[in-house]
Amino acid sequence: GAGVSQSPRYKVAKRGQDVALRCDPISGHVSLFWYQQALGQGPEFLTYFQNEAQLDKSGLPSDRFFAERPEGSVSTLKIQRTQQEDSAVYLCASSSTGANVLTFGAGSRLTVL
């Protein structure tokens, strides 16, 4: 596609529910990143994929967070048993091989009540 597409744009979940956020990167982009942006803060790194391999997941805040990219294109960020502190905008970004520039999606805003 022409850009990075994320869905849903907005998600409201009750505490304890599981949520899944989807990212469609630019076609052919090898690298895919997930970031978490809390209100009033800068984005914080969560995890990174190169093709289907998850090379870095050091930013995932707990084992309730899980990300996958099984075919090396679309990625899903799953949050189990959501808590209020998970409320944030989740940004996805992708880049092509060897590029040092990321293209960001519009983000998925998660609100946990």
Place this chain on the structure above:
Amino acid sequence: KQEVTQIPAALSVPEGENLVLNCSFTDSAIYNLQWFRQDPGKGLTSLLLIQSSQREQTSGRLNASLDKSSGRSTLYIAASQPGDSATYLCAVWGGMLTFGGGTRLMVKP
């Protein structure tokens, strides 16, 4: 671990003023530095990208400088306008993109 700091955290200026936003980073081993704009509830818009070998980049009323050795960058906005009101984020690339906390700018008419 790379840390990026932006000062000030918030800034309010009257229309027409020239202003400077500051960004500092702890690890000078970066490939590039990027300034983004973020409007409330929106995604990130890339403003300027400075490669590690460059000293500055200009786009319209915006000028960004990079001093890699001292770990500093500035974003200069000339003749500010109310439409410039947004959060400005600085980010450095060193294998991944590391962001600062942003500067929230308000330009008053």
